[in-house]
Amino acid sequence: xxxxxxxxxxxxxxxxxxxxxxxxxxxxxxxxxxxxxxxxxxxxxxxxxxxxxxxxxxxxxxxxxxxxxxxxxxxxxxxxxxxxxxxxxxxxxxxxxxxxxxxxxxxxxxxxxxxx
Numbered sequence: 001x002x003x004x005x006x007x008x009x010x011x012x013x014x015x016x017x018x019x020x021x022x023x024x025x026x027x028x029x030x031x032x033x034x035x036x037x038x039x040x041x042x043x044x045x046x047x048x049x050x051x052x053x054x055x056x057x058x059x060x061x062x063x064x065x066x067x068x069x070x071x072x073x074x075x076x077x078x079x080x081x082x083x084x085x086x087x088x089x090x091x092x093x094x095x096x097x098x099x100x101x102x103x104x105x106x107x108x109x110x111x112x113x114x115x116x
Contacts, residue, residue, distance in 0.1 A: 002032050006041060014042070014050070018095075021048030030113035038116030044068065044098040044105040052095040059111045061086040061096075066105035071095040080105075 004027045014022040022044050029038040041064070042050065052071065061070075063084045069077035070086050073093040079100070080086060088094045098105035 002028065004028070009041070011043065016051045016053075018051030018053065019049070021045035021098075022050055026116060029116045034113050036113060037110050038113045040109045040111065040116060042096070042107045042109060044096055044107070046098055046102050046104070048105075049097040049099075050095055052093065054091050054093045055115070056090050057112050057115060058087065058089050059109050059115075061088065061110075062108045064106040064108060066098065066103055067100040068096060068098040068105040069100065071097060 006025060006027055009025040009027045011023040011025050014024050022042055025041040027039055027041065028034055044050065063080050063082050063086075065082055067079070067081045070080050071077050071094060077097070096105065096107060
């Protein structure tokens with residue numbers, strides 16, 4: 001078993017092409033012995049965004065704090081806010097943006113452990 005507090009997990013700048021003002025924390029992953037999932041926490045600062053990208057697996061997201069949008073493959077911007085869940089299916093092009101708030105957008109993102 002493992003118990004960790006998010007405040008004790010190091011934030012690392014997301015250095016992927018297309019990312020702007022995003023940091024990532026990884027409180028649980030395969031390196032902790034998790035057999036299936038890794039949990040990441042992304043902090044998207046105001047006017048920041050994740051890359052517009054896709055991957056061959058689903059991920060499940062939960063908005064811990066803030067407001068923003070989830071951009072779909074068609075370019076539609078779905079509003080997201082504190083308490084919302086978002087499912088991104090395998091190979092769906094997507095992007096998270098913090099364009100609706102002057103505060104950080106903080107999202108938990110669960111993915112297969114192999115991706116992290």
